[in-house]
Amino acid sequence: MAAGRRIINPPTLAELIEEQAANLADAPALYFEGATYSYRDLDERANKAAAAYAKLGLKPGDRIAWLARNVATFWWAMIGAAKSGIVMTPLNWRLAPAEIAAILADSGAKILVGEKMFIDPLKAAGADLPKTFVLEDDGEDSFERLIDAAPAEKPDYKPMRDDVVVQLYTSGTTGLPKGVVLPNRCYEAMGDAGFRENVVMPRSDEETILHSLPHFHVAGVNFAYMGWARSMPVIQHRMFDPAAIVAEAQKGAPLNSFLVPAMIMMILQAAKEAKMPLTNFAQVSYGAAPMPEPLLDAAMAAMPNARFTQFYGMTETTGGVTTLCHEDHAHGRKQRVAAGKPLPGCEVRICNPETGEEAPRGEVGEIVTRSGFIMDGYWRRKDATEQAIKDGWYWTGDAGRFDEDGYLYVVDRVKDMIISGGENIYPAELENALAAHPAIMEAAIVGKPDDKWGEIVRAFIVKRPGKDLSAEDVVSFLGERIAKFKLPRQVDFLDALPRNPSGKILKTELRKM
Numbered sequence: 001m002a003a004g005r006r007i008i009n010p011p012t013l014a015e016l017i018e019e020q021a022a023n024l025a026d027a028p029a030l031y032f033e034g035a036t037y038s039y040r041d042l043d044e045r046a047n048k049a050a051a052a053y054a055k056l057g058l059k060p061g062d063r064i065a066w067l068a069r070n071v072a073t074f075w076w077a078m079i080g081a082a083k084s085g086i087v088m089t090p091l092n093w094r095l096a097p098a099e100i101a102a103i104l105a106d107s108g109a110k111i112l113v114g115e116k117m118f119i120d121p122l123k124a125a126g127a128d129l130p131k132t133f134v135l136e137d138d139g140e141d142s143f144e145r146l147i148d149a150a151p152a153e154k155p156d157y158k159p160m161r162d163d164v165v166v167q168l169y170t171s172g173t174t175g176l177p178k179g180v181v182l183p184n185r186c187y188e189a190m191g192d193a194g195f196r197e198n199v200v201m202p203r204s205d206e207e208t209i210l211h212s213l214p215h216f217h218v219a220g221v222n223f224a225y226m227g228w229a230r231s232m233p234v235i236q237h238r239m240f241d242p243a244a245i246v247a248e249a250q251k252g253a254p255l256n257s258f259l260v261p262a263m264i265m266m267i268l269q270a271a272k273e274a275k276m277p278l279t280n281f282a283q284v285s286y287g288a289a290p291m292p293e294p295l296l297d298a299a300m301a302a303m304p305n306a307r308f309t310q311f312y313g314m315t316e317t318t319g320g321v322t323t324l325c326h327e328d329h330a331h332g333r334k335q336r337v338a339a340g341k342p343l344p345g346c347e348v349r350i351c352n353p354e355t356g357e358e359a360p361r362g363e364v365g366e367i368v369t370r371s372g373f374i375m376d377g378y379w380r381r382k383d384a385t386e387q388a389i390k391d392g393w394y395w396t397g398d399a400g401r402f403d404e405d406g407y408l409y410v411v412d413r414v415k416d417m418i419i420s421g422g423e424n425i426y427p428a429e430l431e432n433a434l435a436a437h438p439a440i441m442e443a444a445i446v447g448k449p450d451d452k453w454g455e456i457v458r459a460f461i462v463k464r465p466g467k468d469l470s471a472e473d474v475v476s477f478l479g480e481r482i483a484k485f486k487l488p489r490q491v492d493f494l495d496a497l498p499r500n501p502s503g504k505i506l507k508t509e510l511r512k513m
Helices: 013-023 039-055 073-084 097-107 116-124 143-148 184-197 218-229 242-248 261-274 293-302 382-388 427-434 471-479 507-512
Strands: 028-032 035-038 063-067 087-090 111-114 131-134 164-169 179-183 208-211 234-236 255-259 281-286 307-312 322-324 347-351 365-370 393-402 408-413 418-420 423-425 440-450 454-463 490-493
Touching (some): 013 218, 028 039, 035 039, 039 073, 039 143, 063 097, 073 143, 097 164, 097 179, 116 131, 131 143, 164 218, 184 218, 218 234, 218 255, 242 261, 347 393, 382 393, 423 427, 427 440, 427 454, 427 471, 440 507
Parallel strands (some): 028 234, 063 087, 087 164, 208 234, 255 281, 281 307, 454 490
Antiparallel strands (some): 164 179, 307 322, 365 393, 393 408, 418 423, 440 454
16 A cells, blocks of 8 residues: 555544545545645535535435436535535436436435536436436536535535435336435445455555546445545546547556446457557456456456455445455456455345255355344335345345355356256356357357246347357357256347446346246
């Protein structure tokens, strides 16, 4: 860790920014599209946002819905809300207007702030909107004008550890998204775990956070705060653009980033096309999906100076359950395909989803976890909360196992498990094997009802451009790597796999085919 980096972890997010502003007032905190904002700037603008909320009559516990891409304004809007006990609720702008309207109604937000390109379709669809402000300079409805006109005095409100700071909606692959309620204490516990585990620590005073994840994802909120807790400036990109990130990597500053595997694949391709190096990546944290070994090998070769860290977790756990350190990513290490070991302060068990009993080591069951970073619950969904959290343990819905060395392996979603002839088959195992095929770009495995076997394995394949591949080729390739009873009985080729607006493959749609 760089000697000059100041590391803090106060009880609330509001205090984090206030403390950094007091000690590092003029240090750069945020870069966005040519503008630089210091910690003092962040704090003062957050105070002005808090004053604007008070003038609008917002009170602690009220929700602010946010519908915009990654603009700098989000940060002082959210910090100002945290200073006031108000809850920021970022909405997924990739959703259809009807879906956004349903989530907006569920949130009970008192005001809506966003870009006109997303708000105008809501109005056109006749959505019932609360008092609405736009980020563009648009007269009295301009959010920036509202903030600029407010005083910069610190609000009288005293933030508490149990104050909810953000409400993030799950992707909704199985129905209406649920609002995950995350208080300050979750972030305090997550910060403490990260510092004790020494994850994502900068190795030089020049290292910066490269931020391109949408703010409606848990990592899109977490990663900036992780950087500020380590006194690191954040380079905010409005959207994920592989070419723009490759260009950013040429500017000299060592980059500390959080990406999902699909983003890493696109960055590698963009760098190859531009014939530009990626040697300025100092840290690559990733999560949200498994990293196929061929992609991991390619990324480590293209980013030779980067330390790789995997996080396994979900919105309900403030993004963290386990972490796989850089050393475990080394070629030849069997653990490189694992999800890692539990973060400090986090307990993880493998349990039988039917009986609730803990499974013997090595056996597959549902991943169950308990820690200080478990959500308060689902907003206005008492039944769903009680189903997910039992006696303080969060049931993830993921199937996994522990090896003899204590590494967790995420096998699949419990609901995605295929039972064929009494045998349990986990699609992720087949999908990981298929990822190594040179002609396969993507693959998804689902179960298909069958009168004889109960279910059979069905594979959906997206071929790489210009590659020839038959169903027989797919089965033959898998036959050399997995047991015969797991082989697909049906192989279908698609131009693309169906995804929800968050990018997750919709296996429910594949099952309908």
